[in-house]
Amino acid sequence: MSTFIEAERLSLRYDDVTALDEVSFTLTGGKIYGLLGRNGSGKTSLLSLLAGYRKPSGGTVTVGGRPVFENAEVTGQLCLVRGTGDAAVSGLKVKELLEFAEHLRPSWDAGYARELVDLFELPVDKNAGTLSHGKQSALGIVVGLASRTPVTMFDESYLGLDAPSRYKFYDALLAEAMAHPRTMILSTHLIEEVSALFEEVLILDDGRLVLHDDAEALRASGSAVTGDAEQVDRFVDGMRVLGEKRLGRTKSAMVYGELDADRRARAQAAGLDLGPLALQDLFIHLTEPANAHQGETP
Amino acid sequence: MFDDRSPIYRQIAEQIEADVLRGTLRGDEQVMSTTKYAAFHRINPATVAKAFQQLVDDGVLYKRRGIGMFVSPDAPEALRERRRKSFFADVVEPMVTQARTLGIPLSDLVQQITELSNKDIRP
Amino acid sequence: MTTRIAKRWPTLRVMLAAHLPFVAVLWVLFTVVVLIIAGVVGVTNGMPDSVVHDAATQVPRWLLFGLGLDLVNTYLRLQLAHGRTRREFFGQAVTHTVLVSGFAALLVTLCYLVERALYAILDWPQTLDRTGLFTAADQYPVIFGTYWLTLLLWTVAGVLIGLGFFRSAGHGLLTIPLGLVVVLPSLVVVGNSGMPFIGDDLAVVGLSNATVLGVSCGLFVLAVGLAWAMVRHVPMKPQAV
Known part of the structure; x- marks a missing residue:
C-alpha cells in the first residue's frame, strides 16, 4: 500500500480551543520524519488525526489517497504510540498486552517483540499500570516497532526513559527503518539528540505548520x-x-x-x-x- | 561527532576526505556500507547515501556493484590537488584581510612565514 | 514479510477469552457461598426458600454491568491503538454482550439445578419467595430466558455508560439515567428490583410475558442505538499518566 500522506487544511477544535489550524502538507513516505513543536503546539493532535484516533473538525487527511478516520483498510496500516502508549492499558499484564497486539495486528512480529522486550528489560508478568513511567514508554516503543506497520508514529515516546534507554530506542528505530523501510514519524523536543535521524522535519507552532523541509536543507x-x-x-x-x-x-x-x-x-x-x-x-x-x-x- | 550547524552529508564527506588525506583510508580500500555507517553514527541512511554519492561524483570513492564502495586509487593525490587550489582562497585570503584590519604590515606577515618554514626545516 | 491472515473477529475472541473464564470462576464461588448460606439458614431457621433465587436475582447483574464497563475501558482503547475501527469494535462488543450474558444465564440456571439437587437430599422444598416471569424453580427454559434477557440489558447498560464516560464526564453523567431506563424491565422479570425506594412492587404489575419480552427487546435495540451514537465518532484522548 502507498503511504503517501496528505493533509489538507486539516483542523481540530476542542470545545473552545483550536488545536490545529488548517495544516496542509504532503509526506511522500518511506522516510523518518521529525515532528517538532513546543508543548501544546498541536503535535499530539496532529498525530491523533493521522492515526484516526480523532475525527478532523475540518479539512482532510488521507493515506494512500484514502481518508483515515474509521477506514479499517487504512488504520490497519497505521500505528501511533502516544506518550507512554495507548496500548499500555492498566489492569492487564505486559504479556497479555503483547498477545492482544498479536491478535489484532496482522503485521505483528512476535519474535521481534520478544527481542525488544529483552532489550528494554520489560517485566512481562507485571501489570502494565504498575510499571514505571520509563518502562511504560518502553512498552509503547515495543508495540510501535513490532507492529511493523507501514506508517509508525511515536509521540514523545521517550518520556521517563533515561539516556541509555533513549539511545537504545534510537538505535532500534534506525535499524528497523533500514531493515524494513517504512514511514516513521517521531515527535520530540529533544532535538539535538535525534535530529540526525530525520530526513524531513515539520515544525508546528500554536496549531500551525511553520516549516516543512529536508533536515539537511534546514541545517x-x-x-x-x-x-x-x-x-x-x-x-x-x-x-x-x-x-x-x-x-x-x-x-x-x-x-x-x-x-x-x-x-x-x-x-x-x-x-x-x-x-x-x-x-x-x-x-x-x-x-x-x-x-x-x-x-x-x- | 557530527553537529547540526551544517548539513551532515557535508560533514561526513569532509570526514572521509580527511581520512583519505591522512592515509587512514587507502586507495582501493573498502569503506563502511551506508547502513553500517548510519547505524554506527546514528544518522539517517539517506543522509549517508547522499554523502557517499557526492564522494563518488567527486571521484573520491567508486562503486563496485553488489560489493560496496571503495576509495579511488588516485583519491589522495586528487584531494591534495583540490585542497592546494582552495588553500589560498580558504586560508591565505582571510589571513591577509585579518592582518590588514589589525594593521599588520604584509612584510611582517611574509617574514613570519619565512621564519616558521625555516624552523620546520631545521630540526 | 511475515504477513499472516488475521483471524476473524479478533476482539471478540480476546474479550470472550478474558470474560468467560472470569465468569466461570465467579460462578463457582457464588454457588458455593450461596449453598453455604442456604445450609446455615436451614439449620438455624428451618427450611428456607430458594436462596439461589434470592441471590441470583440481585448479584449477577452487577457483575455483567461491570463487564460491560470493562469492554469499553479495556478493549476499546486497545482496539483503536492497534488500528481497528470503532465500527469493528462495536459490532464485536454487542455480539459479546449477547454471548457473555447467555453464558452467565446458563450458569445461573445451573445454580437452580444444583440447589434443587441439594434441597432434594435434605428433603426441603425449593420455593420462590418472589416470582417474575417464572413461577417455580424448575421452569428451566423460562429461567434461562429470563436471566439472559436481564443480564443482557445490564451488560449493554454497562457498555452505554462506559462509552459515555470514555467520551467525557458530561456524557457519562447523561448516560446514567439512560442506563437505568434500559435495565428497568429486569426489575419486573425477576421480581427483585434490588433498588432502594422502588422495592419489589414492580413485580406485581400484571404484564404478560410477551409484553415484557417486547419491551426488553425494544430497550436493547434502543441501548445499542444510543451506544452506537456515542461511539461512532468518539475521540480517543491520550491516557492520563
Whole structure:
C-alpha cells in the first residue's frame, strides 16, 4: 500500500480551543520524519488525526489517497504510540498486552517483540499500570516497532526513559527503518539528540505548520549575522529574521534562508561575521512567541 | 561527532576526505556500507547515501556493484590537488584581510612565514 | 514479510477469552457461598426458600454491568491503538454482550439445578419467595430466558455508560439515567428490583410475558442505538499518566 500522506487544511477544535489550524502538507513516505513543536503546539493532535484516533473538525487527511478516520483498510496500516502508549492499558499484564497486539495486528512480529522486550528489560508478568513511567514508554516503543506497520508514529515516546534507554530506542528505530523501510514519524523536543535521524522535519507552532523541509536543507538554512548594527540591518533587509540580539553597537540577527556566495561576499565586504545556526536554535527562534511574526517578509 | 550547524552529508564527506588525506583510508580500500555507517553514527541512511554519492561524483570513492564502495586509487593525490587550489582562497585570503584590519604590515606577515618554514626545516 | 491472515473477529475472541473464564470462576464461588448460606439458614431457621433465587436475582447483574464497563475501558482503547475501527469494535462488543450474558444465564440456571439437587437430599422444598416471569424453580427454559434477557440489558447498560464516560464526564453523567431506563424491565422479570425506594412492587404489575419480552427487546435495540451514537465518532484522548 502507498503511504503517501496528505493533509489538507486539516483542523481540530476542542470545545473552545483550536488545536490545529488548517495544516496542509504532503509526506511522500518511506522516510523518518521529525515532528517538532513546543508543548501544546498541536503535535499530539496532529498525530491523533493521522492515526484516526480523532475525527478532523475540518479539512482532510488521507493515506494512500484514502481518508483515515474509521477506514479499517487504512488504520490497519497505521500505528501511533502516544506518550507512554495507548496500548499500555492498566489492569492487564505486559504479556497479555503483547498477545492482544498479536491478535489484532496482522503485521505483528512476535519474535521481534520478544527481542525488544529483552532489550528494554520489560517485566512481562507485571501489570502494565504498575510499571514505571520509563518502562511504560518502553512498552509503547515495543508495540510501535513490532507492529511493523507501514506508517509508525511515536509521540514523545521517550518520556521517563533515561539516556541509555533513549539511545537504545534510537538505535532500534534506525535499524528497523533500514531493515524494513517504512514511514516513521517521531515527535520530540529533544532535538539535538535525534535530529540526525530525520530526513524531513515539520515544525508546528500554536496549531500551525511553520516549516516543512529536508533536515539537511534546514541545517544549511540558519545563520547568525553579527556586526555593526547598521550594517546588520542593511544586510538582513528582505530576509526572514527569526530573532535579534543587541549589545551596544553590535547586533546579532538570526536569519532563515540559505546564503549564496554573492551574499556571503557582501557580508565579508561589510565586515559582518556569518555563523551557522544549529537546528535546535532554528527551532527555538521559529517557535518563540515574541518573534513568531517579526521580520517576516510578506 | 557530527553537529547540526551544517548539513551532515557535508560533514561526513569532509570526514572521509580527511581520512583519505591522512592515509587512514587507502586507495582501493573498502569503506563502511551506508547502513553500517548510519547505524554506527546514528544518522539517517539517506543522509549517508547522499554523502557517499557526492564522494563518488567527486571521484573520491567508486562503486563496485553488489560489493560496496571503495576509495579511488588516485583519491589522495586528487584531494591534495583540490585542497592546494582552495588553500589560498580558504586560508591565505582571510589571513591577509585579518592582518590588514589589525594593521599588520604584509612584510611582517611574509617574514613570519619565512621564519616558521625555516624552523620546520631545521630540526 | 511475515504477513499472516488475521483471524476473524479478533476482539471478540480476546474479550470472550478474558470474560468467560472470569465468569466461570465467579460462578463457582457464588454457588458455593450461596449453598453455604442456604445450609446455615436451614439449620438455624428451618427450611428456607430458594436462596439461589434470592441471590441470583440481585448479584449477577452487577457483575455483567461491570463487564460491560470493562469492554469499553479495556478493549476499546486497545482496539483503536492497534488500528481497528470503532465500527469493528462495536459490532464485536454487542455480539459479546449477547454471548457473555447467555453464558452467565446458563450458569445461573445451573445454580437452580444444583440447589434443587441439594434441597432434594435434605428433603426441603425449593420455593420462590418472589416470582417474575417464572413461577417455580424448575421452569428451566423460562429461567434461562429470563436471566439472559436481564443480564443482557445490564451488560449493554454497562457498555452505554462506559462509552459515555470514555467520551467525557458530561456524557457519562447523561448516560446514567439512560442506563437505568434500559435495565428497568429486569426489575419486573425477576421480581427483585434490588433498588432502594422502588422495592419489589414492580413485580406485581400484571404484564404478560410477551409484553415484557417486547419491551426488553425494544430497550436493547434502543441501548445499542444510543451506544452506537456515542461511539461512532468518539475521540480517543491520550491516557492520563
